[in-house]
Amino acid sequence: MRRIALSIGAVLAVLAAADAGAQEAARGEKTAPHLEEGKEAFKVWCSPCHAPNPRLAGTLALQTKYEGRIPAALEDRTDLTPALVEYFVRNGVAWMAPFRPTELSDAQVAAIGAYLSAPLEERGPYAPLLADEMMALREKEKSR
Ligand code: HEC
Numbered sequence: 001m002r003r004i005a006l007s008i009g010a011v012l013a014v015l016a017a018a019d020a021g022a023q024e025a026a027r028g029e030k031t032a033p034h035l036e037e038g039k040e041a042f043k044v045w046c047s048p049c050h051a052p053n054p055r056l057a058g059t060l061a062l063q064t065k066y067e068g069r070i071p072a073a074l075e076d077r078t079d080l081t082p083a084l085v086e087y088f089v090r091n092g093v094a095w096m097a098p099f100r101p102t103e104l105s106d107a108q109v110a111a112i113g114a115y116l117s118a119p120l121e122e123r124g125p126y127a128p129l130l131a132d133e134m135m136a137l138r139e140k141e142k143s144r
Contacts, residue, residue: 031124038115041108042075043127045099050074051129061094074116075126082113 031039042050049058052073063072071077089109092098099109115123 026120027126028121028124032118032122035111035115035118035122035124037108038111038113039123039127041104042112042115043130045104046074046112047127047129048131049096052076052126053129058096073126075123077116078120080113080116082110082117085113085116086110 046058049056050062050073052059052071052075054060054063054072058074059072062074066072070079074080086109088096089099089104089112104112
């Protein structure tokens with residue numbers, strides 16, 4: 001029984017890896033200009049919990065919730081609509097707190113919704129993690 005569970009795990013890992021590869025390929029190299037604003041807001045307000053990394057709170061929670069039936073990272077999903085994104089952002093869910101209009105304006109929430117529901121090829125590469133940016137800056141400092 002344990003062996004079966006282990007091999008199912010291995011198959012799922014391979015499927016997940018294949019999915020990630022397909023995702024990278026489906027994404028264009030550039031973000032469509034009309035999605036830049038939403039992507040920027042997503043980077044600042046959402047990716048710290050939702051970037052495609054299983055250690056992050058949102059990604060981990062959604063992996064657990066959907067058990068891999070749909071992608072755990074919001075930027076990989078093709079089922080989200082702007083209305084659904086707005087609902088979760090304004091109301092919160094589980095321990096994701098609701099965002100106030102003073103933090104994110106209605107226009108910014110709509111822009112995030114547009115980014116997360118755009119065709120993958122228009123989204124371009126994943127929004128960079130803020131921490132990654134900090135690391136990159138540190139590297140730059142070093143090479144001075
Ligand atoms: C502090 C971490 C955190 C931040 C920041 C955060 N989220 Fe979440 N989010 C979560 C967690 C945790 C869940 C899953 C809750 C659950 O188990 O249902 C979630 C769930 C969601 C869901 C529901 C998805 C589904 O299918 O159930 C959406 C949509 C969402 N977040 C969008 C956003 C957006 C957009 C932002 C940025 C404006 C954001 N979140 C910021 C932690 C966060």
